[in-house]
Amino acid sequence: MNSLLLDHRQCEQARLARDPRFDGVFYTAVLSTGIYCRPVCPARPPKPENVQYYPSAAAAAAAGFRPCLRCRPELAPQAQQALFEHNLQRGLALINDGFLQEQSITDLAHRLGLSSRQLQRLFVERLGATPSQVHATQRLLMAKQLLSETSLSITDVAMAAGFNSLRRFNAAFLAGCAMPPSALRRQQERTTGNGLTLRLGYRPPLDFPAMLAFLRRRAIPGVERIGEDSYERVTGSPEQPGHLRVSADPQRPELRLHLENVPALMIPDLVRRVRRIFDLDADLRLVHASLASEPLLAKGIARRPGLRVPGGWDGFEVAVRAVLGQQVSVAAATTLARRLVERFGIVLPGMPEGLDRHFPSPADLVEAELEQIGLPRTRASTLRNLARACLEGRLDFSAGQSLETFVQRCIALPGIGPWTAHYMALRALGQPDAYPAGDLILRQMLGEDCTLSERQSEARSQAWRPWRAYAVLHLWHLANDMTEEPAT
Known part of the structure; x- marks a missing residue:
């Protein structure tokens, strides 16, 4: 009810x-x-x-x-973080990622280790709707946004929102919005010019400049370009590359996502990725209430009340970047990433200067001579093992994974320890409780006059669960305030 x-x-x-x-x-x-x-x-x-x-x-x-x-309810951020039921969070993450577009409720229940009846009851008790109703509403609201903000044809809107039949789309939209899609289209003002622009809402505050600064130091040359007020990157495939730009709306708690050369069917996935990169569905009321009892974190929150966890565009891309960053500075890791893209990435003719490379896939790196870019032999071997694990399905970055399962799969690979695994979980999966306890900067900040051990760091963090990833970001930024060298 x-x-x-x-x-x-x-x-x-x-x-x-x-x-x-x-x-x-x-x-x-x-x-x-x-x-x-x-x-x-x-x-x-x-x-x-x-x-x-x-x-x-x-x-x-x-x-x-x-x-x-x-x-326009389609502009509201998700409230997934407020749902402390683990299976419900995982189920919603999978639905948000399009799981029910191709698979059934039974498949979703099996993925979560529940019966279909248990899954239905869980969603109805906590959300007031079944998984199918959640999925249907998401499709309808995506269509409503595309009709309101773009000049896409109604057929393209239907396909992008996940409807395989224009007739079914028209019927569903009429039932859900009490008007046909064409009537809504006539009422709305849409942007003009090249490409299309979508509004992405969030619950304030959001420290967009701090997010950009973090991402800028870790940007992959040729693939990403991050200025003082925007994030840009290559999208799509080598055969059909596109381009996106994210900037802040100066008047509303929204980001603006501008897309160029993007097929309509890709739009929902691109929206999900951008929302993850900027952590737009975070509920900082809950995060701050949990962290503020720690004086050091309270200091960080006071300085940066809108700080969130910066995500990554692609799981494999983040994982490669994490391995490149093992035991070297952020600047050195960026240099290695540039060499990797130049040597093993794909050149994209016709793309803007500085955004003309496609990041190498696992297949591109599984047998690559990575030592050629200056990697030590052991770290080159780690990257090849990572690529092979992704190709073989032993490691993936899909939504709905538990933190513990993902970390165990990561550390089973040679050369990947808990620090790298938790860093990947934090940025690639957006796991709010990821915590690289062995991180030197965290141990130094928490120890103040002495450096804590990894075990002590882990023990100290227990009071901040399930929001330890936010504690990590605040501690890294506090450390960055005290030194010219960027935090990890």
Whole structure:
């Protein structure tokens, strides 16, 4: 039902205050209009007796409400971090990653180690909707955003949103939005010019400059280009390369994603990747409440209240970059990454200068003579073993993995220890509890007058679970404040 796990009084206060910290945490359904809204909706607040609260957009949709055209629920960030049930988080991550587009509810339940009945009950109890309803609502909201913000044809919108039939799309959109897609298209203003631009919402605060600075120091030359106010990179395949640019909206808690030469079918995946890179679905209320009892972390939060965990574009790319960075400085690792791309990457004719390389795939590196770029023999062997493990399916970077399972698979590979495994989990998977306990900077910062052991660092971190990755970022930035050399 609509009040599942929601504090009605808190929801009422957040709704009346239009508190952006609760955007996506709950949805307001208005009985008199049949519409559901974000807490930040600019429309005149309805009377309390006409309001019902739902824990997800899917729950409101399942109850028969349609999405608001003013506040646009499709722009709300996810609230996955607020769900402390591990299997629910994993299930949502898989659905967000498109699992149900090709596979069944039974397959999803099996992946999570549950029966289909257990999975359905878990979603209904916590989200007020079944996994299928969550998936259907996500598809509908993606279509609604593409209709509102792009000039893509309705057929392309349907395909991009995951509908294999235009007839089914039209029927689903009419049922969910009480209008045909063509009617919404006529009502909306769309951007003009080359490419297309999408709005990506988040719950403030977001320290976008700090995120860019972190990513800039680790950018892969030829593949990424990160300026003072934007992130750019190559997308797509060597046969059909594209380009994207991410910048901050100066007036709204949103990023702007500009895409060029991108097939419509790729748009949802690109949106997911950008959201992961900038950690746009983070709920910093929960993170800060857990970390602020540690004085050192409270200091970090006070300095950078909008700091998040910077993710990576591609799991294999992050993993290679992590191995290149073993036992060397950030600058030295970037030099090695540039050599790797120049020697083993694919040149992309016609792309912008500085964004004309496709990062090598596992198949490109599995037999590569990596010593040619200046790698020590042991680290070159580690990279080849990593590439082989990815090719053979012994290691992957798919959504919905548990931190423990991923780390165990990583450290089973020669040359990859817990530090590298947790760093990959932190950046490639967006695991909020990843914690490279052996990191020298962490051990120095936590020890203050002395350097903690890895075991002591691990023990100290237990109080910060499940948000240790955020503690890592704050400690690295605090260390960076004290030295000219960037943190790991």
